[in-house]
Amino acid sequence: MKNYLVYIIILAIGLFFGWLFFGSSSNESTVHSHDKHEKTDQMWTCAMHPQIMLPESGDCPVCGMDLIPVDTENSGLLANQFKLTENAMALANIQTSIVGHNEVESNTIKLSGKIVENEEANTVQVSYFSGRIERLNINFTGDQVRKGQLLATIYSPELFAAQQELITAASLKTSQPALYKAVRNKLKLWKLSERQINTIETSGQVKENIPVYATVSGTVSEKLVEQGGYVKQGQPLLKVANLNTVWANFDAYEKQITGLKEGQPISITTNANPNATINAKISFIDPVLNTKTRTVIVRAVLDNTALQFKPGMFIEGSISGDINMNKKQLLSIPSTAILWTGKRSVVYLKTDLNAPVFEMREVTLGNKIGDHYVIVDGLNTGDEIVTHGTFTVDAAAQLQGKKSMMSTKNSKTKEHHAVDVSNAMTKNETSLKFQEQLKKILDEYILLKDALVKDDADIAKKASIAMIKNIEAINVKLLIDISNQNQWIQIEDQIKRATHAIINAPDIKEQRNHFIGLSIGLTNAIQTFGISQKVYSQFCPMANNNKGASWLSLDKEIRNPYFGNNMLTCGSIQQTIE
Structure with missing residues (x-):
């Protein structure tokens, strides 16, 4: 009985420890199994082929690359939507406003243009007979001439013979008055005055060199001959402009035409004297649209007796009045909310x-009224839009591979197309001098990119320092429109922050991380304001933790700055910016 009791006790102890160990393992197995079941919710995709969606990790069935986990941070959002953190919103000072039928404070249309000569007052001084210019008394463009002033002396064989005919006919004027009269009339047709003809007749001497006198007063705008040259009858000698009146020619975009009419008052200021305002009226609106610039010429005639206006001078015009709409019905948004790229707004x-x-959201714009644009299509009353920090939001969209101003599709689809910024340049009235400054920044950016390709952190830092100097040297006033200036200020802030971060980065890995934001900012700048050369936007789907990142290059050849020698040729041309 004692032995049985011992066996029972041992069995009980064994069962207890068995339950203790194996029961716990069973629970752990259950928990592990539950976790494993939860992990099956994670989907896996290929960076190069995002259409691939698999429930487990492994290799891409198309290209063999390792699959990456699908980003679940934006789960529940639509395909083109993306989310920013509250911290990012605060740091970038992103501000939004509600779209409404706002009554615009100023219904002023702003126009840019320049002073040109009054074509109605221009005259071409011609030679009325053939011959060789023995002496030219006008030596340079801009010289002032008066009516009756001696312009040149010309030797003309034809006129020499005609003078001899006059002397001969003068002795026969009693017997052959018709012949005498015909010879005198021929000299008059060559613009010899009665006094000149009488002098030849009474002196009986032929003049070899005949003077040419100015028929109008004005300023020589173009000299068409040189001393010693041979001219034919009717050939122009000089172009003379009467600058007592000049034309103020403005370029009006087709969306502004409906707010313009002849006789409408216009206030004009010049860059030479911006504090002085000249009041005039629109005298002419070109009936033909320039298909290249999408503008029409709007003209006002200005009194210039004091010669304060110089042809070629840049001017600005402001037109106030009705815009052919009830202001209370205008659906308008601030110009700072709009990004322009090619034909899209x-x-x-x-x-x-x-x-x-x-x-x-793509929108169709109407007239520009003050600092606002009328919305024709794309937004509704009550919509909330970004009005400050728009470029930062666009950069976030590009980093997350969402629809952005750079691409109408997800960047991972590797959509290749060329972006024509000529329309954007026209809309933004971009100054060529501003583009030249922007090109200097691009040149340093290319040096920085090449340094990252070669894994050289020191050269990358030096290029970034040089880039900061070029950024700070930008003259934003070269941009004519105030909304364009505001856009550059936003882009400049993004570029400077990224460049400073590269300078202060402890290693090349950190430099490459900040190079992503720098590339986005500079790409936005080039697309918005244009540049005088072809630039390639190239894309690597494996950069930025497999979210993909782009960079700019002047060459088609792929040289990846995000991986250097490790993956030198990984990437493709995403866009061609021309």
Whole structure:
């Protein structure tokens, strides 16, 4: 009995420890199994082929690359929507406003143009007979001439013979008055005066060199001959402009035409004297649209007796009045909310009232009224849009591979197309001098990019320092429109922050991380304001933690700055900016 009791006790102890160990393992197995079941919700995709969606990790069935986990941060959002953190919203000072039928404070249309000669007052001084210019008394363009002033002396064989005919006919004027009269009339047709003809007749001497006198007063705008040259009858000698009146020619975009009419008052200021305002009226609106610039010429005639206006001088015009619409019915947004790229105008819509979720929206613009643009299509009353920090939001869209101003599709689809910024340049009235300054920044950026390709952190830092100097040297006043200046200020802030971060980065890995934002900012600048050369936007789908990142290059050949020698040729041309 004792032995049985011992066996029972041992068995009980064994069962207890068995339950203790194996029961716990079973629970752990259950928990592990549950975790494993939860992990099956994670989907895996290929950076090069985002259409691939698999429930487990492995190799891409198309290209063999390792699959990457699908980003679940933006789960629940639509395909083109993306989310920013509250911290990012605060750091970038992103501001939004509600779209409404706003009554615009100023219904002023702003126009840019220049002073040109009054073509109605221009005259071409011609030679009325053939011959060789023995002496030219006008030596340079801009010289002032008076009516009756001696311009040149010309030797003319034809006129020499005609003078001899006059002397002969003078002795026969009693017997052959018709012949005498015909000879005198021929000399008059060659613009010899009665006094000149009488002098030849009474002296009986032939003049070899005949003077040519100015028929009008004005300023020589173009000299068409040189001393010693041979001229034919009717050939122009000089172009003479009467600058007592000049034309103020403005370029009006086709969306502004409906707000313009002849006789409308216009206030004009010059860059030479911006504090002085000249009041005039529109005298002419070109009936033909320039298909290259999408503008028409709007003209005003200015009194210039004091010669304060010089042809070629840049001017600005302001036109106030009705815009052929009831202002209370205008659906308008601030110009700072709009991004222009090629033929598209885009804004960023905040789609969630309680969360920083955004989506790009293309809009159709109407007239520009003050600092606002009329919205023809694309937005509705009550929509909330980004009005400050638009470029930062666009950069976030590009980093997350969403629809942005750079691409109408997800960047991972590797959509290749050329972006024509000529329309954007026209819309933004971009100064060529500003583009030249922008090119200096691009040149340093290329040196920085090449340094990252060669894994050289020191050269990358030096190029970034040089880039900061070029950024700070930018003269934003070269941009004519105030809205363009505001856009550059936003882009400049993004570029400077990224460049400073590269300078202060402890290693090349950190430099490459900040190079992503720098590339986005500079690409936005080039697309918005244009540049005088072809630039390639290239894209690597594996950079930026497999989210993809782009960079700019002057060559088609792929040289990846995000991986250097490790993956030198990884990437493709995403866009061609011309």
